[in-house]
Amino acid sequence: MNFTFAICGAALLSSASAATAETAALPASASSPVAKAAVAPRLTRSHSNLRIEYTDYSKLYGDRAVLTADSRLGTGGPTRFTFSLPQGQRRAPDRRSRATRAEAGIGHDWTDRLTTRTSASLATNGAVFAKKRLSQTVSYELVKGLVGTIGGEYSCYGNRNNVTSWSAGGAYYVPGAMVSYRFNLYDSNRFGRSHAHLTSVRVKDPGGSGSTRLWVGRGTSLYEVDLPGNPTGKFTSVALMRSQPIGGGVALDIGLNRSWYDTPTGSYRGTGLVTGLSFSGAPF
Numbered sequence: 001m002n003f004t005f006a007i008c009g010a011a012l013l014s015s016a017s018a019a020t021a022e023t024a025a026l027p028a029s030a031s032s033p034v035a036k037a038a039v040a041p042r043l044t045r046s047h048s049n050l051r052i053e054y055t056d057y058s059k060l061y062g063d064r065a066v067l068t069a070d071s072r073l074g075t076g077g078p079t080r081f082t083f084s085l086p087q088g089q090r091r092a093p094d095r096r097s098r099a100t101r102a103e104a105g106i107g108h109d110w111t112d113r114l115t116t117r118t119s120a121s122l123a124t125n126g127a128v129f130a131k132k133r134l135s136q137t138v139s140y141e142l143v144k145g146l147v148g149t150i151g152g153e154y155s156c157y158g159n160r161n162n163v164t165s166w167s168a169g170g171a172y173y174v175p176g177a178m179v180s181y182r183f184n185l186y187d188s189n190r191f192g193r194s195h196a197h198l199t200s201v202r203v204k205d206p207g208g209s210g211s212t213r214l215w216v217g218r219g220t221s222l223y224e225v226d227l228p229g230n231p232t233g234k235f236t237s238v239a240l241m242r243s244q245p246i247g248g249g250v251a252l253d254i255g256l257n258r259s260w261y262d263t264p265t266g267s268y269r270g271t272g273l274v275t276g277l278s279f280s281g282a283p284f
Contacts, residue, residue, distance in 0.1 A: 046080075047072040051253060051276025059268045062092035064128075068276075070103075078109035082119065088128045099125030103133075113141040126158030137167075145173045149182070161190040169198075178202045186221050194221040196235075208245070215239040215257075233263030241274065249281040 048071040056063045070084035082105040090097045105119030117137045123129035137151035151167040169182030184196045196219030204211045217237040239257035246252050255274040261267065 046074045046280065048279040049253070049276060051274060053272060053274045055257075055270050055272035057268060057270045059266065060093050061268055061270075062090065064088065064090045066128075080107045081105070082107070084121075086129070090128050097125055097127040099123050099128035101129040105135075115139045126156070126161070130155035130163075131158050132156040142170075147171045147173070159190070161188060163188045176204045176206065184219070184221065195219050196221040210242075210244050210251070212243075213241045215241075233261060235262075236260045239272075243278065249279060251278040251280070252276075253278055 048069075050069050051067075053066045053068070054063065055065075066086050066088035068084060068086040070082065073081045073083070075081075082103075084103040085101070086103075087100045088098070101121055101123035103119060103121035105117060107115060107117040109115050116139075117135075119133075119135045121130070121133045123131050123133075125131070133153065133155045135151065135153040137149055139147055139149040141147050148170045149168070153165045153167075155163045155165070157163065163186055165184055165186045167182055167184045169180060171178055171180035178201070180200045182198045184198070186194045186196070188194070196217060198215065198217045200213060200215045202211055202213040215238070218235065220234055237257065237259040239255060241253065241255035244252045244254075253274070253276045257270075257272040257274070259270040259272075261269065
C-alpha cells in the first residue's frame with residue numbers, strides 16, 4: 001500500500017508562510033503603500049522564514065516531516081519575488097519517501113487595486129510534493145478593505161496523476177483583524193473531481209506586532225492520499241497559529257493542527273505541530 005500526505009488537510013492549514021503569501025498577494029491599498037521610487041530597483045529582503053512541520057497519522061498511516069526555508073524580496077517598487085526550498089520526508093509502515101522542492105514566484109501591483117502572483121515549483125518525488133506545479137492568482141480590491149481573489153493551478157504528482165484546480169474567495173480587512181474564505185475545485189485525471197472550503201480569521205495584538213490565526217477547512221479533496229481502493233472521502237481540519245515577536249525583527253511562530261478523514265476504507269486522523277522563526281526588515 002502506498003500513502004501520500006493529504007495536502008488538503010494539515011499542510012494547507014499549518015504552513016506559517018500562508019499568512020505571508022496571502023498578505024503579499026494583496027493590492028497595495030489593502031496591505032501597505034507601495035513606494036513609487038524613481039530610482040533603479042534594488043533587492044531588499046523584507047521577510048524570511050525557517051520552520052519545521054511534523055504530522056503524525058493514526059492507524060499505522062505513518063508520519064510526515066517538512067523543513068522549509070523561504071524568503072520574500074522587495075524591489076523598492078510594485079514587484080516582489082518569493083523563493084522557497086522545502087525538504088520533506090513521508091514515512092509509512094512499508095516505505096519511506098524523501099523529496100526536495102524548489103519554488104519561485106513573482107507578485108506585482110498593477111494598480112492600487114489590482115495584484116497578480118505567479119509561481120512555479122519542481123520537486124524530486126511526487127509521493128511527498130507535487131513534482132511540477134504552476135500557479136496563478138489575481139486579486140482585486142472591490143471596495144476599501146474587501147479583496148476578491150481568483151486563481152488556477154496545475155500540478156503533476158507522477159503516476160499519471162495530473163491535477164487542475166480553480167479557486168475563488170475573498171478577504172475582508174479591518175484595523176487589527178482579517179477574515180477570509182476560499183473555495184477550491186480540483187479535477188484529477190486519475191481520481192476525478194473533489195473540492196475544499198477554507199475559512200480563516202487573523203487577529204493582531206492590540207498595540208503590538210504579534211498575531212493569532214485560526215483556519216477551519218472541510219471538503220472531499222482526498223486525491224493526494226493514495227489509499228487502497230476508492231480514494232473518495234471527506235476531511236475536516238482545524239489549525240491555530242501564533243506569531244510572537246521576540247525582538248530585533250524576529251518572531252517565534254508556533255502552531256497546532258488536527259485533521260479528521262473519513263474514507264470508504266476507514267476513518268483516521270492527523271495531528272500536527274509547526275514551529276519556526278520569522279525574520280523581517282533585514283537587508284538583502
